[in-house]
Amino acid sequence: MEIKELIQRAIDALPNSYAPYSNFKVAAALLTKGQKVYTGCNIENAAFSPTNCAERTAFFKAVSEGEREFDSIVIFGGKEGKITDYCPPCGVCRQVMMEFCNPRTFWIILAKSPEDYKVYTLEKLLPEGFGPGNLL
Ligand SMILES: O=c1ccn([C@H]2C[C@H](O)[C@@H](CO)O2)c(=O)[nH]1
Numbered sequence: 735m736e737i738k739e740l741i742q743r744a745i746d747a748l749p750n751s752y753a754p755y756s757n758f759k760v761a762a763a764l765l766t767k768g769q770k771v772y773t774g775c776n777i778e779n780a781a782f783s784p785t786n787c788a789e790r791t792a793f794f795k796a797v798s799e800g801e802r803e804f805d806s807i808v809i810f811g812g813k814e815g816k817i818t819d820y821c822p823p824c825g826v827c828r829q830v831m832m833e834f835c836n837p838r839t840f841w842i843i844l845a846k847s848p849e850d851y852k853v854y855t856l857e858k859l860l861p862e863g864f865g866p867g868n869l870l
């Protein structure tokens with residue numbers, strides 16, 4: 735699948751964002767190595783701390799469906815759903831990615847539009863990360 739197409743899947747998921755407290759709407763589109771796409775949005779909560787980010791929603795949907803091998807994730811969002819900048823993943827989401835992805839080959843794509851995006855490896859955004867291999 736082309737990056738443009740994966741970005742469009744994230745853009746299409748943005749209206750599902752439930753963000754009545756921050757008004758910061760985020761969507762993600764996670765591509766498996768088998769080329770399946772799982773989308774996610776942020777889901778906020780009146781108690782604040784139960785809030786789930788878009789990236790983790792996408793990962794938890796995929797993992798709960800049995801997926802374990804991931805290629806890349808697109809992240810797309812902004813205040814009131816307007817895109818003024820790239821939206822980087824929070825530290826908690828980077829750690830969740832570290833659980834399931836090879837930091838050298840998993841791509842994190844920060845998108846402003848299907849034509850305007852930046853690509854990072856997980857290793858670049860989470861250097862010296864702690865993962866399942868450290869417990870061996
Ligand atoms: O990469 C990010 C950054 C923030 N958020 C959400 C969490 C919260 O609902 C809102 C403001 O932090 O944006 C995400 O879903 N993903």
Ligand SMILES: [Zn+2]
Pocket residue numbers: 787788789790823824825826827828
């Ligand atoms: Zn997060």
